[in-house]
Amino acid sequence: MSFRAIIGQEKAINILLKSFKEDKVSPSYIFVGSEGVGKKIxxxxxxxxxxxxxLNNxxxxxxxxxxxxxxxxxxYPDLKIIESIKGSIKIEQIRELRREINLKPFESRKKIYIIDNSEEMTLEASNCLLKTIEEPPYYAIIILICSKIDPILPTIVSRCQIVNFGLISSYKIKEFLLNNNKNLEKEKAEIISRLAQGSIGSALKLLSDKEYFIRREEVLDDLSAVSPGEYGDDIFAKVEKMVSEIDRIKEILEMIKLWYRDILIIKNTGDQKYIANCDKLAILDEKSQIYSQEILIDILDYLEQIEEYLIKNVNTRLILERLYIKMVGVEYCLK
Ligand SMILES: [Zn+2]
Incomplete structure (x- = not known):
């Protein structure tokens, strides 16, 4: 592995190389960008x-x-990766970092600490880390990795150099998949690269998950059968089915989100270039003609809210019923 093997992050990598070349490596960085775009590697x-x-020239x-x-x-004893445990990074983990960081490196120039999913640090952990970030030992580098910067303590953010990691184009993801998987069909690589939404990590997950496309087909079949104004008693049966599959609710909601996002794109632009579900163009086109812009935006807004509701443990059945009601446009038909 080398920097050259990392796909689509030339800008971030050049910032780092430049700082190294000019001997201006920062004692603390924040690498921010979506999941699976190459921050940790x-x-x-x-x-x-x-x-x-x-190192060569x-x-x-x-x-x-x-x-x-x-x-x-x-x-390598001078490179430590701190990861969240059950969704949070606790003060004990940062206290350990603080104890260790005071010992000089064993065998290298710099001691490096990577804190993955650093947005999951508890407030106590963040405050504890702040002390080190304010006065880091000259031989230490701390790299915070996160997908969103807002949850990080502003006093930490202000002391770090921020390096942004962008989404990777579907073309580059497709090329990467085809170059690394000799037996992969082009059509499949095309669909995966679009569904991955800019993330190599997601693309690799989709590629290795043999059942994914079967599950996707099931969900998209259900979605194809949903149209505004056509609602019957089966709403509750469908919600029931989703509740019974609660373990993979995140995956199902992601599929629903991409579906309606695709319909909205076709409706507004007629452009197929940015469609994720590129193997379903005919049905997406059909839906774009029967869904109003208002309903589509409402569904997509609600899907965004659902993510927060699920974190806050709001009643899942109620959330999903409301979603289906929006998908069949009942609220609009009654107006
Ligand atoms: Zn070497």
Missing amino acids: TAIEFAKIINCLN NLEVCDTCSICNKINKQC
Whole structure:
């Protein structure tokens, strides 16, 4: 692995390389961007660049020295990755970091701490980390990785260099999938690259999940049968089915979101270039003619709200009933 193998993050990587070249590496960074776009792998590769024993003039690591080797095998004592446990990073984890960071590096120039999903730090953990970020030892680098910056304490944000990681184009994802999977059909690579919505991580998950396309077909069949103004007694049966599949509710809601987003795009632009469900164009086109813009926006807004409701444990059945009512446009038909 090297920086060159990371897809679609040239801008972020160039910022890091420039700071290294000019000897202006920041003691603390925030890498921000959607899940699966390469933030963590970039942080690990950056740790290699900083510490590799045989870095060449093009700032490429050797991948064979003792340090590169240990980092690749994830057993390098001067690189620590802190991960959230059951959805949160607790003060004990940061206290341990603070204890350790005061010890000089074992065998390298810089000691690097990566805090993954750093938006999941508790307030106590954040306050504890702030003390280190305010006065870091000269040999330490802390990299916070997050998908959103808002939940991070502003006093931490103001002391870090922020590096943005953008979404990766579906073309690049498709190319990556085809280059790395000899038996993958082009059509399948095309669909996966669009459903992945800019994330290589999601694309790889979809590729390895053998059942995904069967589940997707089921959900999209259900969605194809839903039209505004056509509602019967089966709303509650459908909600019941979704409630019974609560373990994968996030996946189902994501499928519903992409479905209505696609319909809205076709309705507004007629452009197929940005359609995620590119194998369902005929039915999406049909739906775009019968759904009003108002209903589509309302459904998509509600889907955004649902994510928050689910975190707050609002009654799932009620949320999903309301969603189906919106999908069949009852609220509008009664107006
Ligand atoms: Zn090396």
